[in-house]
Amino acid sequence: MNRPDIHLKRAYEPASGDDGMRLLVDRVWPRGVSRQKIAVQGWLKEIAPSTALRTWFGHDPARWDEFRRRYAHELDANPDAVDELRGWLKRGRVTLVYGARDTEHNQAVALREYVLQAPSVSRGEIAGL
Template identity: 55%
Template structure:
């Protein structure tokens, strides 16, 4: 375990890549519409960590379902050991930017994932041990 504080950010995949992004990890199950793979400048596409298809379709980015979506997605995340380990390995190396394609910057699964990681770090003192920043990357 490391005492270094991981640097975790959340950003739309359609925003231009920046050198300050660090490792760029797409956390969507589906490839973003209209985006060429070379333009995404990804380090990793971690689609396994995204919400299940059924949950994603039920949520439909409806803010009225946001609280319930967060709880249900957090339950799903508890079963995603391998993708979380892959993310932890990247976080140990430095800054990681979680990328998502949704238009809604306030109600999306990448924010829930970042919050889940922060909570896990506080609870376990794991490789994801220090609270990351979930502020949007610039």
């Protein structure tokens, strides 16, 4: 299988034709951005970090490594949400849209890293479905 084509973009940046499918990966809607302006094809709330993890992290770069570890653990425990994202990725380029100001330490960065490193076998494929 080819490496997934995953891009990242802040919710406050304009959409472009190069984005492919735009998917919001925040648990809450970004402040001050209309549904029309954000131009996403899907909102994957369930793949976003839990409220408790988001609150603990607080976008503190000093907590980044531990955030990534804890978020990966949450993703491991939520294979249906990961499979949904993989389904979008099978269709082509996906841009993960996020609201955080920090472009290097946010859930979209960690999610892309997780998807690119984790095996691409879905639960359905394992079960022979």
